Amino acid sequence: MRECHILTPDLFALVAPLRGLLDALLPKKGRADVQLTCVDQGVDVVLAGVSVAGLRSLEALTTFAERQKLARLCVDEGLGPEPRWEPRPVTITLSGVPVPFPAGGFLQATCEGEAALIAAAQAAVGQAGTIADLFAGLGTLTFGLGRRRIYAAEASREAIAGLKSAADAAGLQVFADHRDLYRRPLGSSELDRFDAAILDPPRAGAREQAATIARSTLPRLCYISCNPNTFARDAAIICEGGFRLEWVRPVGQFRWSTHVELAACFTRQSG
């Protein structure tokens, strides 16, 4: 890869140096996976499929991290990413709130896509004061909604712990819940307490959660999806429960690919 129109320049600048590092760490024709993320302190790197055995490899790794001024360098040798270099705690700032960033954590693919999705979520929930953010991740949408009462549910322990500590430090009214929404979706009586909900599931969608939303009295729903097929399946369940699909906004954040993200607004029909 000599040229890339998708990667940001800071990430692309690391491609050639990384090739040199991997030459030193891998056997001939070996392969590794590299994950790069732009964070507040610079670039966060996760290497998987390499084995860092012996002083030489360790020195190659730390020299690389220091020279490239990395924010963090983790190696995943099969048991999850382990930091080998992290001069300062790594954070990602979401709508002005610095959130501890776990290695390999989920973020929207681009800043522009993130901004478009936050704007859509704001438009869909309107003036709602008490909101459930379901599949909240590190809080991209939670923090994008400003100072409201928010219940945020997420299955990744590290992500929800980061969201909670960031919300507490910023003095926000956020209740963070470590919860598997496939096994334990919010029940309809739990949902009835909210003025609006946001649903932002993985590609598999949220069939179980859509079913309880359909049975609730929730007045407004924002559904963000990276898979139009599972979105269509869940939207049908939601509409059968008395919601109306007000609008759908496609967000093309996966540039030069056929993937498309979307944001949709549902409101419950009264009477």
Ligand SMILES: C[S@@+](CC[C@H](N)C(=O)[O-])C[C@H]1O[C@@H](n2cnc3c(N)ncnc32)[C@H](O)[C@@H]1O
């Ligand atoms: C598409 S991401 C959205 C995250 C966040 N809303 C954002 O915009 O950054 C989906 C999130 O669902 C979480 N997730 C996956 N399976 C889950 C489950 N069974 N219950 C709750 N959360 C889950 C993932 O960890 C991930 O953070």
